Amino acid sequence: MKYFVTLDGERMEIDLIERDGRTHVVRDGVEVPLDFVPVGPTGTYSLLLGTESRRIVVAGPNDDLLLTIASEVWKASVVDEREELLKSILGDKGAGAHGGTVKAVMPGIVRDVRVAKGDTVKKGQALLILEAMKMQNEVRADADGVVSEVRVAVGTAVAKGDVLVTLE
Numbered sequence: 001m002k003y004f005v006t007l008d009g010e011r012m013e014i015d016l017i018e019r020d021g022r023t024h025v026v027r028d029g030v031e032v033p034l035d036f037v038p039v040g041p042t043g044t045y046s047l048l049l050g051t052e053s054r055r056i057v058v059a060g061p062n063d064d065l066l067l068t069i070a071s072e073v074w075k076a077s078v079v080d081e082r083e084e085l086l087k088s089i090l091g092d093k094g095a096g097a098h099g100g101t102v103k104a105v106m107p108g109i110v111r112d113v114r115v116a117k118g119d120t121v122k123k124g125q126a127l128l129i130l131e132a133m134k135m136q137n138e139v140r141a142d143a144d145g146v147v148s149e150v151r152v153a154v155g156t157a158v159a160k161g162d163v164l165v166t167l168e
Helices: 081-090
Strands: 002-007 010-019 022-027 030-038 044-049 052-059 065-069 072-080 101-103 108-113 126-132 135-140 145-150 163-167
Touching: 002 081, 072 081, 072 135, 126 163
Parallel strands: none
Antiparallel strands: 002 010, 002 072, 010 022, 022 030, 030 044, 044 052, 052 065, 065 072, 101 163, 108 126, 126 135, 145 163
């Protein structure tokens, strides 16, 4: 089945196929074996892509995913070809639903704030550092914009889903 994946603003098309009892991902004509299995607590997975192995923490619905890989947080969305067709017919009713907000992907403590109101930011730029489970995670902008509000300061304890920064 064909999927459309957006990872930190970069859109790509992939196919998942079954061959010889294994799942393979095909992107740009290159086919690689794929294993994606849950491990440990809810939302924690082992991703084996070819010979590379990664531990990933996944939070949120498919159209608004937050992926934590090592100490980096990535925003992603995944839709299959049927959902994509429906969006093309009806339009993307969900566009802008988050109002340019950057939310905490997990509970933690803000260790560093790297932007202020009025700052211009580029997609992928670090906005702040959030410490969770003794790991420091960069929270990055998912699009270019201007910081309209910073709702946290160094030392602020946040819950999963709390708004940290608002971008215009």
